[in-house]
Amino acid sequence: MALALSLPDSMPRDLIVGVTYVVVVFSIIVQGLTIGPLVKKLGLSTGEDAADSGH
Numbered sequence: 001m002a003l004a005l006s007l008p009d010s011m012p013r014d015l016i017v018g019v020t021y022v023v024v025v026f027s028i029i030v031q032g033l034t035i036g037p038l039v040k041k042l043g044l045s046t047g048e049d050a051a052d053s054g055h
Contacts, residue, residue, distance in 0.1 A: 001024060004017045004020040
């Protein structure tokens with residue numbers, strides 16, 4: 001993000017900054033939505049989850 005913001009005005013800075021924002025937001029949303037199912041599928045849990053499920 002910092003690299004995109006530091007580009008000179010002679011380059012298509014607005015386009016690059018916009019695309020960078022989209023990539024960052026997309027990656028955060030995808031990671032946030034997939035971490036729960038991944039943890040469940042791998043059978044990983046914290047002590048709190050194990051206590052709730054009776055294991």
